[in-house]
Amino acid sequence: MCIPPPSFFVTGIGTDVGKTVVAAILTRALIADYWKPVQAGTEPATDGGTLAALVPGARCHPEAYRLQMPASPHAAAAAEGLTLSLDTILAARPETAGRSLIIEGAGGVLVPLAPGLLIIDLIQALNVPVVVVSRHYLGSINHTLLTVEALRARQVPIAGIVFNGEPNAASESFILNHTGLPTLPAVLPEPALTAAVISRYAERFREALRGD
Numbered sequence: 451m452c453i454p455p456p457s458f459f460v461t462g463i464g465t466d467v468g469k470t471v472v473a474a475i476l477t478r479a480l481i482a483d484y485w486k487p488v489q490a491g492t493e494p495a496t497d498g499g500t501l502a503a504l505v506p507g508a509r510c511h512p513e514a515y516r517l518q519m520p521a522s523p524h525a526a527a528a529a530e531g532l533t534l535s536l537d538t539i540l541a542a543r544p545e546t547a548g549r550s551l552i553i554e555g556a557g558g559v560l561v562p563l564a565p566g567l568l569i570i571d572l573i574q575a576l577n578v579p580v581v582v583v584s585r586h587y588l589g590s591i592n593h594t595l596l597t598v599e600a601l602r603a604r605q606v607p608i609a610g611i612v613f614n615g616e617p618n619a620a621s622e623s624f625i626l627n628h629t630g631l632p633t634l635p636a637v638l639p640e641p642a643l644t645a646a647v648i649s650r651y652a653e654r655f656r657e658a659l660r661g662d
Contacts, residue, residue, distance in 0.1 A: 468614035491520030
């Protein structure tokens with residue numbers, strides 16, 4: 451029996467915690483397709499555009515919605531006279547011809563897409579495991595645990611957690627002991643993010659995902 455390759459939804463504990471970087475690493479590691487269902491803000495670049503520069507040759511599928519305002523998706527959509535629809539997003543889910551698909555969210559799991567519709571609702575509907583990206587700052591333990599609690603309350607499988615940025619051993623130990631989550635390789639501060647850097651991390655992720 452042919453087992454389909456893994457696909458993942460990349461979410462974060464908030465905004466600007468490194469989802470696109472982790473999505474790029476996973477895309478490179480799994481030779482996967484990439485899809486950002488909802489993009490809010492297009493300057494200086496979209497997340498898909500950033501990823502395409504970090505993973506040359508990656509197959510980046512068009513967003514279901516591309517909104518101009520860099521704001522919460524529900525607010526960015528309202529500014530354009532739109533109401534985002536879960537059905538529209540799901541209908542735009544790309545066919546990947548048997549390849550993995552890396553799906554990048556917007557902000558955290560309780561970010562609103564429309565009245566009565568949150569990112570976590572989209573995650574449930576897409577039915578793929580989640581990779582949680584955490585970054586250390588005052589309050590990040592709380593934000594990380596709340597994210598995990600929200601996902602588990604919806605019975606969403608969590609593939610693992612990635613700590614991005616300056617390490618904090620005490621915080622990481624508390625989070626991992628409390629949640630029991632597996633950890634994927636940490637992404638450390640880099641002088642510059644380049645395709646070569648992403649490729650280097652991708653090898654580490656590939657080994658971790660294989661269980662080597």
